[in-house]
Amino acid sequence: MSTRAALSLEALRARIRALERPHAGAAAALPLFPVVNARLPGGGLALGRLHQIIGEEESVTGLAALIARRLAEKLGRPVLWLPAGDDLYPPGLGLAPGRLLVAQAAAESDRLWAMEEALHCPDLSLVVAELAGLDLIAGRRLQLAAEAGGVTGLALHPSHSKAANAGATRWRVSGRPGGRWRLVLERCRGGMGGEWEVTP
């Protein structure tokens, strides 16, 4: 393949990316773990996108809290959490008081609605919603909302969830001895999957 052909192919890819994500441009990313970042386009978790995390409640909450801490710190804006139950324990999330807002909704449809509305609000750094499932249409709406508002969204699913692949990435996380996590990147748009053991 000639250099000229390679260049035009790269230009074409850029054009397709631009068409797919009209407001995106070169999206910023939040580095996660050194071993993982290399595998992610942009070198981290793409901001202004929807991401999914699947697994046992505690592990999923732990990874979401870690992302929330770093993102709230980086952007200086609060995190909105939409818990499904009433056992979320704010003192354990590691977010400074004042950096966390909670909106409780028993109905999943209300949490979906609230997440979509909140992703449009650029005063937030992150919206975390605990969702039993997610279909492709709802996922697409959330993705569009995240891109429009530039706010990152995390959908947390239980380990047996049949949630569709609706986000930019989809992670499966589980606890490992020694306070470690097993992290599986099950899907990564524009990148490759992978599996790692990391220390939070």
Add this chain to the structure above:
Amino acid sequence: MKRFVALWLPLFATDRLTRPGKALAEWRELPLATIGRAQGGLRVVAANGPARRAGVAAALSAADANALCPGLKSVEADSDGDGLALAGLAEWCQRWSPWTAPADEGDFTIWIEVAGSAHLFGGEANLLEQIRERIGGLGFSLRLGLADTPGAAWAASRFGSNDTNLLPEGSARQLLGGFPVAALRLPAATIETLRRLGLRRISDLLALPRAPLAARFGPRVALRLDQLLGRLPEALAPQVAEEPLLARLAFAEPIGRDEDLAAATLSLLGEMEGLLERRGLGARRLVLKVFRVDGDVLAQSIGTQRPVRAAPHLARLFAEGRDGLDAGFGIEAMSLAVTEADPLSAEQSDLGAPPRGPTLPLLLDRLTRRLGDDAVFRPIPLASHWPERAWGRAAPLAIISGTWPAMPRPLRLSRPRPVSVTAEDCVPQFLGRIALPEAKGPERLAAEWWRGEQGHRDYWRVEDADGRRLWLFQDDHGRWFAQGGFG
């Protein structure tokens, strides 16, 4: 100059039970009385028209009333219910003026201040006619007085020669002079005393020197005279404050479709936006009322995190609630009142249309509106020893201080759940049959003696071979509990 309508509902206590659509509607044309305990027995408190025609009157004993009127239906008198219903009707009367006030207990009068609004209804005479038609249409007997003071209007409604009595401005002294002294809203004993002294008409009292009048009959007679003639203002408790932030809309034909309601709401909000802007205010709490053709008034209330004027945002808040307004057989008027407002400058007010998306206060308004006032909050640290009480809820935009406990805390916390733990030297080794290779602790938390509690808890962070991490504690009786999980 103010102008007051006194709307007297002489049979209110029974009319409110028998008017169309109410439980006792079939007794409208049949004798009905309310009975209460008074003077050592059951006595009639109020009687409707058919019962009165049969001779049943207030204070008659229940037995006598039944003897006079064999078919009489008796119901228990409910003065609290009367008062609430009268207040409700006074609110309904806000269609004619933002200022309405029900009279004190036992006096079925509603005052409406109409100086500023009579022209909206084609002048005072037309306004009285409309009130007579509408209130009568709801099934109430009524008499009306319109005068310069609440006292004069009251007197005109009771003792005027017609059902509708309009006293032109400044005519009270002249026209009311011939009224009996009972028109002064005096206690029955005072009226009797005046009568015995030959003072039967208001003009008789006006002719007397004031000092002896007050000395002989107490301050009340002079006070009522002054109030009647407007020499002293009368403090009444209106349903809404004076000069309210209020917008109203009346419909030529009743409306009922959701789209029409939404359009009317937006129109009221647009008017309110102007009112607020002129005063440099933004709304914090608004109440939307709909006046239905059947006489019911329904209200919807919304709150905001920050002062807001933008009509589209407020319209969305009204629309997104779960307490939709039931139009019933139709809505003939609507009102919008701002009950709480804060200063909002012109520069701040473009909050409503930011370039990229809604600002946080606007988002929180909508979340709160849909999910409920208590559902949206900012968690705050509380000074408590027990973990389950270590946080509380503050308003979402509250400025808060404090820090979370420095020791590791779980991500999820449940009620303490009894578990079977095998410990060695107090260090947990097994949870049931699951080995716990990792156990960090103990962190001792003491009971809050000021709450009347005793004992302590020793908390451990444990981990099993699969990497599950739990928060366990042992209380001072040696019992083990699981209370949370770490990530």
